[in-house]
Amino acid sequence: xxxxxxxxxNAIDRTHKPYLVRLGRVAPSASQDAAASVAAHDVLxxxxxxxxxxxxxxxxLSLAPIPEGADKAAGVSVGQAAAAQLLxxxxxxxxxxxxxxxxFGTDPGDYQSxxxxxxxxxxxxxxxxxxxxxxxxxxxxxxxxxxxxTSDRYSDAFNEVKLLxxxxxxxxxxxxxxxxxxxxxxxxxxxxxxSQTAALARGLTTAQSARLFALLNLxxxxxxxxxxxxxxxxxxxxxxxxxxxAAADDNPDTADDPNWLPEVGNTTPDPSxxxxxxxxxxxxxxxxxSFFGRDRxxxxxxxxxxxxxxxxxxxxxxxxxxxxxxxxxxxVHFRTDLTVGQRLGxxxxxxxxxxxxxxxxxxxxxxxxx
Numbered sequence: 001x002x003x004x005x006x007x008x009x010n011a012i013d014r015t016h017k018p019y020l021v022r023l024g025r026v027a028p029s030a031s032q033d034a035a036a037s038v039a040a041h042d043v044l045x046x047x048x049x050x051x052x053x054x055x056x057x058x059x060x061l062s063l064a065p066i067p068e069g070a071d072k073a074a075g076v077s078v079g080q081a082a083a084a085q086l087l088x089x090x091x092x093x094x095x096x097x098x099x100x101x102x103x104f105g106t107d108p109g110d111y112q113s114x115x116x117x118x119x120x121x122x123x124x125x126x127x128x129x130x131x132x133x134x135x136x137x138x139x140x141x142x143x144x145x146x147x148x149x150t151s152d153r154y155s156d157a158f159n160e161v162k163l164l165x166x167x168x169x170x171x172x173x174x175x176x177x178x179x180x181x182x183x184x185x186x187x188x189x190x191x192x193x194x195s196q197t198a199a200l201a202r203g204l205t206t207a208q209s210a211r212l213f214a215l216l217n218l219x220x221x222x223x224x225x226x227x228x229x230x231x232x233x234x235x236x237x238x239x240x241x242x243x244x245x246a247a248a249d250d251n252p253d254t255a256d257d258p259n260w261l262p263e264v265g266n267t268t269p270d271p272s273x274x275x276x277x278x279x280x281x282x283x284x285x286x287x288x289x290s291f292f293g294r295d296r297x298x299x300x301x302x303x304x305x306x307x308x309x310x311x312x313x314x315x316x317x318x319x320x321x322x323x324x325x326x327x328x329x330x331x332v333h334f335r336t337d338l339t340v341g342q343r344l345g346x347x348x349x350x351x352x353x354x355x356x357x358x359x360x361x362x363x364x365x366x367x368x369x370x
Contacts, residue, residue: 001039001043001047001216001217002006002038002089002210002213002214002216002218003020003133003217004039004040004042004043004079004082004083004085004086004212005036005039005082005208005210006018006019006211006285006357007019007021007023007039007041007086007129008036008078008081008082008083008210008212009032009035009036009039009210010030010039010076010207010210010211010357011023011035011078011343012026012027012030012031012035012075012078012207013032013060014028015207015360016357016358016359016360017230017357017358017359017360018025018266019086019214019356019357020089021085021086023078023081023082023085024076024081026069026074027053027070027074029070029071029074030074030075030078031071031072031074032075032207032210033062033066033075033206034063034066034072034079035060035076035079035082035199035231036077036079036210037062037063038075038076038083039064039080039085039353040055040079041055041058041156042057042079042080042083042084043080043086043087044085045173046087047214053284056270057128057138059289062267063076067325075204076081080082080137084190084259086167090131092131093130093131094126094129094131095130096132097126097129098126099121099123099124099125099126100122100125101127101310102122104120105235108147108149108237108245108250109236109242110235110237110251111235111236111237111238111270111271113263114238114241114266115244115264115356116239116265117129118206118268119269120230121269122268122269122271123268123269123319124224125228125232127218127224127225127228127229128228128229128232128233129227129335130225132151132217132221132226132274132355134218134355135222135226135349135351135352136285138225138226138228139226139229139230139233140226140227140351141226141343141344141347141348142229142230142233143230143274143343145234146236146273146334146336147336147349149249149254150249150250150251152197152253153336154251154253154254154315154336156335157335157336158242158243158246158251158254159253160328160334160335161239161243161328161335162239162257162260163335164328164329164331165180165239165260165262165263165330165331165332166260166262166263166330166331167261167265168265169263172329176223176329177263177329178309178324179311179322179329180263180264180326180327180330180331181263181305181306181330182303182305182306182309182326183323183327183330184264184304184305184330185304185305186304187222187276187280188224188284189304189321190284190301190304191280191281191283191284192213192216192217193301194284194288194301194316195212195284195287195288195338197299197300198212198288198292198297198299198337199212201297202292203219203300209331211291211357212287212291214357215281215352215353215356215357216287216350217286217353218356218357219283219286219287219345219349219352220280220283220284220349221224222351222352223274223276223279223283223344223348224229224279226279226344226346227274227276227279227341228270228339229273230238231272231273231274232271233273234271234273235271236271236272236273236337237271237272238267238272238310238333239262239267239272239332239333239334240261240262240334240352241256241266241329242254243256244256244257244258244260249341249342251358253267255276262330262332263329263330263331264331267332268332272332272333272334272337273280273334273336273337273340274335274337274338274340274342274344275327275333277323277324277326277333277338277341278324278326278333278337278338278339278341278344278345279341279344279345279348281319281320281342282320282324282342282345282346282349283345283346283349283352284320285320286343286345286346286350287318287349287353290353295316295317296314296315297313297314297315297316298312298313298314299312299319300312300313300352300361302312318341324342325338
């Protein structure tokens with residue numbers, strides 16, 4: 001969706017390179033807002049046809065303030081063309097394939113269905129086979145394996161999450177426990193909210209906003225493809241399994257607790273290594289810092305799972321660090337999952353920022369965002 005919005009608006013603005021496909025020449029007076037609204041609408045209707053009536057109504061609300069005339073019509077036309085091109089480009093991307101059946105392992109270190117809800121199958125087992133948006137391949141930056149169960153690195157990570165991530169524990173501070181719960185939602189939504197807050201605060205133009213959200217979501221989409229490649233390559237167990245089964249891990253520095261549960265209750269139904277929050281938060285902070293030319297920004301972000309609760313930050317990197325570490329306080333990740341996850345997210349963001357939606361020489365947008 002954001003790639004289509006960007007291509008539609010950029011075909012009018014013409015300051016940056018398009019994403020993969022080119023539209024025909026468009027009058028510079030065409031309505032960028034109409035182009036953005038129609039591109040978004042057409043992609044969403046194609047992906048979520050059962051919501052068409054609602055989406056149609058929203059489109060009409062978006063288009064209503066735009067004066068009728070040739071410029072509006074031209075914007076509508078370019079939005080339709082951009083959506084059609086991107087939908088055609090992604091038609092055979094593998095995202096609609098059936099998930100690959102998964103057999104849980106039984107050896108120490110193997111990913112297993114996690115208590116208390118014991119999901120029968122993990123999620124997105126086929127996602128590493130989806131065509132990336134910017135990467136050459138899903139395993140382009142695949143990290144090395146998780147630490148050996150008998151290593152000091154594993155012992156330290158195990159004991160940290162065992163102490164700080166237990167449900168109702170007393171070792172973590174009240175703020176750490178709150179942090180674990182606050183970020184326990186779809187992490188990409190938090191970073192889109194942070195980006196929206198920044199875009200509005202800095203008064204970005206339609207073209208600038210289209211580029212920001214395209215850069216962000218191209219990176220996040222490939223993050224997901226890349227981390228699922230790694231997750232199902234290593235199929236490493238989650239802390240709740242590791243802690244309950246520690247008596248069998250041949251490590252004298254890890255003690256089992258058969259009744260241990262994580263602070264947030266249910267664990268996300270996929271392997272532990274690497275951590276998704278770390279990957280996506282590293283990419284999100286990298287894109288925002290690069291786009292705005294600085295890390296410093298005062299903002300608040302709301303929780304996806306705790307209504308009415310906000311956290312405030314003065315830097316994008318501070319939100320990245322808290323969102324990443326929250327997975328330890330939530331009791332669902334080892335620190336070693338997060339360290340490699342941050343590196344993976346930075347690498348994906350670098351590919352997007354260095355190679356996509358770059359300025360056309362001599363037509364760079366003026367930097368009025370500082």
